Amino acid sequence: xxxxxxxxxxxxxxxxxxxxxxxxxxxxxxxxxxxxxxxxxxxxxxxxxxxxxxxxxxxxxxxxxxxxxxxxxxxxxxxxxxxxxxxxxxxxxxxxxxxxxxxxxxxxxxxxxxxxxxxxxxxxxxxxxxxxxxxxxxxxxxxxxxxxxxxxxxxxxxxxxxxxxxxxxxxxxxxxxxxxxxxxxxxxxxxxxxxxxxxx
Amino acid sequence: xxxxxxxxxxxxxxxxxxxxxxxxxxxxxxxxxxxxxxxxxxxxxxxxxxxxxxxxxxxxxxxxxxxxxxxxxxxxxxxxxxxxxxxxxxxxxxxxxxxxxxxxxxxxxxxxxxxxxxxxxxxxxxxxxxxxxxxxxxxxxxxxxxxxxxxxxxxxxxxxxxxxxxxxxxxxxxxxxxxxxxxxxxxxxxxxxxxxxxxxxxxxxxxxxxxxxxxxxxxxxxxxxxxxxxxxxxxxxxxxxxxxxxxxxxxxxxxxxxxxxxxxxxxxxxxxxxxxxxxxxxxxxxxxxxxxxxxxxxxxxxxxxxxxxxxxxxxxxxxxxxxxxxxxxxxxxxxxxxxxxxxxxxxxxxxxxxxxxxxxxxxxxxxxxxxxxxxxxxxxxxxxxxxxxxxxxxxxxxxxxxxxxxxxxxxxxxxxxxxxxxxxxxxxxxxxxxxxxxxx
Numbered sequence: 001x002x003x004x005x006x007x008x009x010x011x012x013x014x015x016x017x018x019x020x021x022x023x024x025x026x027x028x029x030x031x032x033x034x035x036x037x038x039x040x041x042x043x044x045x046x047x048x049x050x051x052x053x054x055x056x057x058x059x060x061x062x063x064x065x066x067x068x069x070x071x072x073x074x075x076x077x078x079x080x081x082x083x084x085x086x087x088x089x090x091x092x093x094x095x096x097x098x099x100x101x102x103x104x105x106x107x108x109x110x111x112x113x114x115x116x117x118x119x120x121x122x123x124x125x126x127x128x129x130x131x132x133x134x135x136x137x138x139x140x141x142x143x144x145x146x147x148x149x150x151x152x153x154x155x156x157x158x159x160x161x162x163x164x165x166x167x168x169x170x171x172x173x174x175x176x177x178x179x180x181x182x183x184x185x186x187x188x189x190x191x192x193x194x195x196x197x198x199x200x
Numbered sequence: 201x202x203x204x205x206x207x208x209x210x211x212x213x214x215x216x217x218x219x220x221x222x223x224x225x226x227x228x229x230x231x232x233x234x235x236x237x238x239x240x241x242x243x244x245x246x247x248x249x250x251x252x253x254x255x256x257x258x259x260x261x262x263x264x265x266x267x268x269x270x271x272x273x274x275x276x277x278x279x280x281x282x283x284x285x286x287x288x289x290x291x292x293x294x295x296x297x298x299x300x301x302x303x304x305x306x307x308x309x310x311x312x313x314x315x316x317x318x319x320x321x322x323x324x325x326x327x328x329x330x331x332x333x334x335x336x337x338x339x340x341x342x343x344x345x346x347x348x349x350x351x352x353x354x355x356x357x358x359x360x361x362x363x364x365x366x367x368x369x370x371x372x373x374x375x376x377x378x379x380x381x382x383x384x385x386x387x388x389x390x391x392x393x394x395x396x397x398x399x400x401x402x403x404x405x406x407x408x409x410x411x412x413x414x415x416x417x418x419x420x421x422x423x424x425x426x427x428x429x430x431x432x433x434x435x436x437x438x439x440x441x442x443x444x445x446x447x448x449x450x451x452x453x454x455x456x457x458x459x460x461x462x463x464x465x466x467x468x469x470x471x472x473x474x475x476x477x478x479x480x481x482x483x484x485x486x487x488x489x490x491x492x493x494x495x496x497x498x499x500x501x502x503x504x505x506x507x508x509x510x511x512x513x514x515x516x517x518x519x520x521x522x523x524x525x526x527x528x529x530x531x532x533x534x535x536x537x538x539x540x541x542x543x544x545x546x547x548x549x550x551x552x553x554x555x556x557x558x559x560x561x562x563x564x565x566x567x568x569x570x571x572x573x574x575x576x577x578x579x580x581x582x583x584x585x586x587x588x589x590x591x592x593x594x595x596x597x598x599x600x601x602x603x604x605x606x607x608x609x610x611x612x613x614x615x616x617x618x619x620x621x622x623x624x625x626x627x628x629x630x631x632x633x634x635x636x637x638x639x640x
Contacts, residue, residue, distance in 0.1 A: 148473025
């Protein structure tokens, strides 16, 4: 499919063919958003313009274009990267020092695996992260454990290992910047960042 | 040395600063005792021309800042001086310096020759003994390098009075940080130990972490995300040329550190989510695996003789410090206190291991003997980490990050007695310092 032809893509103007809305997207927010999204077909464009800011997306004109159907590539299109990121959820969270997957995380990853199986054009980099407690070196290793847990789970669900890469950012890339558990909980994460296989 | 030992000055400083292992490398009473810094006077170095006069003032300032910065000395402000030093060779009026309680007096002369060469001579006096301490010395350098000359003079003074090896003529490689916490830009930078002469070594386009000097300071190992994945780079400080160390796709490598031979590198390699220690020969590129455990093994550091490696592992459940032979093999745990231990670094003297400790929601920099005994915490804050040793093994520099959304990283130093915590002035945020050896 021609990824770049989708309207949201053009509006986004992202540098890479990938989705990395790595900011302030809590899982609850995403669930909430996906419900809103199902009601509103015009959402995707706005979400894309600034997918990090849900205040904006919630103020989308409900009478906007596309009502009654969904635009290809929008968050309602089950084959869209936005759907992967928002409706399924592109990240799972971990307990302090842990890299084991919770039942909720497995649920999210089941959805990710399914999506990746039916969208063979995509590969993914799984980014492991840690909160700021702990030394830099240890957190790098811990983030790698987390990313690896996700990779192993996706592979166990049938995703080809060759489509998955892992990287750890340790504590280098927090999405929440406060120094309390509310933020730490969201920073202890593994994010599956998908991108289209370059066609050459 | 005998003539110095006789001096009252030295006797006094020997009490303040233990030299060697007479009654154990650690003398904890120092942290508990109140140390009265030794008052000294460092009048502007004299000169026979205007260019030299300005330099003479600056050099005296840097010497004074070096000495006062140790916490062992206290500068007497020039306003208090009774005598003025107008000639390097005139006899010193000891009574005038005694009157203002200057126990040490540093005098000097600067001249700049036609070729732009700077020649500095200095003398150190024990005021109360009324005699010179050590011989006068002459140092020659360039005008651009005047700060190094000043540091070398201060190094001489420090050594003669304390009996310790010096550390002022040294540099620090670190990570310069700008931008908010969730979009931080990091660049490798190098500076004098006191924060002067900052020079950037990389651009800010990719994350860089934890630079480490080679044993003679000519090269730096560091971790960069330049390729999208953490890999280890080797950078030549002089030419700023760098190369990536070979690594397999699908792995991450980080936490490198040189061995004392300058050819061996020990580092962490992550494959399949598991992090172990490896060593690499820089000449051949050959790798040897040192640990094979499902736990995290990272932050390795060689003993100064190259025979052992201290590292961090969570094989017991929480990160602790272990020591193993440099070729791998059985490791013994040396940290047993409450909390989590990480980033151990062997002292250049070989006697102590500095570490980061996390306990009850606070971070500490601490030191322990190489067998884990006599643990002593030197600092406490929201987040202190990543100690590095001054070349003489008496001072530790580390990263301190403040709490919250506006959190910022800065460099601090602390004496191994826990005294004299100080922030190192940097114009940007700064983290991951590595102290160079003493320069030639």
